Amino acid sequence: MARRRKPLSPQTWLFGLVSTLAIIYISYQARVAVIQNFGEQQIARTQEAMQRIQQQQLERQRQAQQPVLHQAYAPQQRSMSAQEIQLERERVAQQKEAMRQRAEQERQKNEAWERFYAPTQACEAPESQARVDICTARETRLRKEFEQRWAAGKFSQPSGA
Structure with missing residues (x-):
């Protein structure tokens, strides 16, 4: 003959309910913490990548300007004529404008990607x-x-x- 279980007392039932809810809440908080940690890691990686890209761009700009500065302002064997100096300035201005245009195109492309994806x-x-x-x-x-x-x-x- 099967033995009948004695019904739980209200205190025992309430304790079981509170315990179950506490476990659910703790597991929920743990999941939220994991997801938040993952998001923070992604943000940190993205920021590091952006900083590397900015540093690379600055380095490229410095390298592009370095020979120009050296040629235009360093003492040379012979002195540059006014026409040569003007041509050099125009060339530097063209390079700066080309770099500005490339940066603007890159910015537009990034904005378009953000709208696209x-x-x-x-x-x-x-x-x-x-x-x-x-x-x-x-x-x-x-x-x-x-x-x-x-x-x-x-x-x-x-x-x-």
Whole structure:
């Protein structure tokens, strides 16, 4: 004959409910902390990459200006004529303008990419490595499509994304 369980007392039942809710809350907080940590790491990596890019750009600018400064202002075997100095200044101005135009084009391209690509909600806070892989593949596919459209001068919103 099966033995019947004695019904739980209200205190025992309430303790079990509170314990269950506490465990659920703690696990929720742990997940939020993991996701937040992942986001902070992504932000830190992005900022480091941006700083490296800025340092590289500054270094390129310094290298581009260094020979010009050396040629234009360093003592030389012979003195430069006024016409040569003017030509050198024009060349430096053209280089600066070309660099400014490249920077502006890069800024426009980055803005266009931001308008073109919007990560899905699932990709903003991926829950698994499989989701990260899917999101990375999607971003790569859209980046290729964007680059092709940008190169062709036919930039518009993504198709079938």
